Amino acid sequence: MVIAGVGDLVVMRPLQHLRSRPPGSLLGVLAEADFAVGNLEVPLTSVHDPQREGLELRGDPELIPDVVAAGVDAVALANNHVGDQGWEALSDLADDLQQAGLVTLGIGETAAEAFEPVIQNICGVDVAFVTATCVGFDRFWATENRPGMAGVHVATRIEPDEQRLAWEPASAPRTLTEADPADARRLLAAIRTAAETAPLVVAVMHWGVSWSDRVERYQLNLGRALVEAGASAVFGCHSHTVQGIELVGRAPVFQGLGTFVFGYRGELEPRFSRDTAVGLIRIQGSRVVEARLVLGRLDENGEPVRAHPERARLLAEGIARNSAGWGPAMRLESDTLVLPCG
Numbered sequence: 001m002v003i004a005g006v007g008d009l010v011v012m013r014p015l016q017h018l019r020s021r022p023p024g025s026l027l028g029v030l031a032e033a034d035f036a037v038g039n040l041e042v043p044l045t046s047v048h049d050p051q052r053e054g055l056e057l058r059g060d061p062e063l064i065p066d067v068v069a070a071g072v073d074a075v076a077l078a079n080n081h082v083g084d085q086g087w088e089a090l091s092d093l094a095d096d097l098q099q100a101g102l103v104t105l106g107i108g109e110t111a112a113e114a115f116e117p118v119i120q121n122i123c124g125v126d127v128a129f130v131t132a133t134c135v136g137f138d139r140f141w142a143t144e145n146r147p148g149m150a151g152v153h154v155a156t157r158i159e160p161d162e163q164r165l166a167w168e169p170a171s172a173p174r175t176l177t178e179a180d181p182a183d184a185r186r187l188l189a190a191i192r193t194a195a196e197t198a199p200l201v202v203a204v205m206h207w208g209v210s211w212s213d214r215v216e217r218y219q220l221n222l223g224r225a226l227v228e229a230g231a232s233a234v235f236g237c238h239s240h241t242v243q244g245i246e247l248v249g250r251a252p253v254f255q256g257l258g259t260f261v262f263g264y265r266g267e268l269e270p271r272f273s274r275d276t277a278v279g280l281i282r283i284q285g286s287r288v289v290e291a292r293l294v295l296g297r298l299d300e301n302g303e304p305v306r307a308h309p310e311r312a313r314l315l316a317e318g319i320a321r322n323s324a325g326w327g328p329a330m331r332l333e334s335d336t337l338v339l340p341c342g
Contacts, residue, residue, distance in 0.1 A: 001123040004033035005235030005279040008041045012059045012263030015066045016301045026304035030071030035122045040075040047089035057081045078106030078149040079206040080136035106131030106150045114142040114150035117194035128194035133206035153180035177218035188229040195230025199286035203231045208239035213322045215255045223253040242277045244323030250342045252291035254279040262302035274298045293337040
């Protein structure tokens with residue numbers, strides 16, 4: 001059995017790969033997987049009720065069939081943009097996605113419902129999915145008496161690196177981050193409940209910093225805690241960059257899968273990386289035996305194609321550099337990083 005994970009689905013225009021699929025389209029990788037999960041970043045709704053200033057997203061609900069046809073079976077709805085048009089629009093979107101045949105993850109009428117594991121039977125094996133975001137406005141997040149997303153607050157502290165500043169002007173300060181203990185306990189409790197219910201548990205996390213290749217300390221700590229609580233694998237995204245994989249025991253933690261579809265057009269577009277990836281976990285029985293990271297690029301339409309071998313080598317080098325000290329050695333096979341998981 002193979003489960004695929006992809007990053008942000010910024011679906012704002014019809015997908016050209018569905019109309020005329022080019023050689024090397026990464027949609028083919030999803031088609032070969034037994035199940036695929038991604039993060040739907042855009043509220044596909046006719047409602048226009050902006051809940052934020054600045055970058056506010058909205059897409060045509062007629063694009064929902066394109067999301068389905070792209071090859072994902074489940075979408076996470078706990079992130080920093082899918083609530084841009086308000087809860088009613090998001091709730092209706094979840095209903096529309098479910099009617100179209102997709103599994104929705106990470107929202108609910110209460111926090112307990114938003115964090116609740118979702119069980120899917122894949123190739124005869126029960127797999128539990130648990131989803132949360134560490135990024136976004138607090139008002140979008142569910143509480144005991146308010147609907148919304150499964151959210152984990154993260155505290156941030158900035159410290160100047162005085163020792164380095166003594167000889168290197170403009171050195172970046174140290175950024176110290178830590179997940180809120182109460183929120184982390186709620187998330188980890190959901191993982192433990194999932195592990196008691198299903199032999200395989202997949203966590204889908206929205207975390208990190210936009211446009212940054214660096215994995216933040218809270219991502220590493222929370223990823224390790226998820227595995228210790230019972231997660232078999234973790235698929236992460238939000239930074240819109242491809243980040244490394246950490247192997248915690250036998251469980252791969254994909255820190256950042258980049259942007260899988262990028263239909264946004266606006267003044268911030270040049271800041272977004274064109275690198276993308278598909279995370280794959282191969283499962284035998286109820287155990288993950290191998291992780292793969294298929295490396296790709298976004299084409300002129302913002303849709304994913306396999307990376308050219310030279311670009312794949314450069315991206316693999318960058319991943320290794322940015323995960324020095326915690327990332328395992330991985331073998332590059334053409335455009336794919338391979339990680340045996342024991």
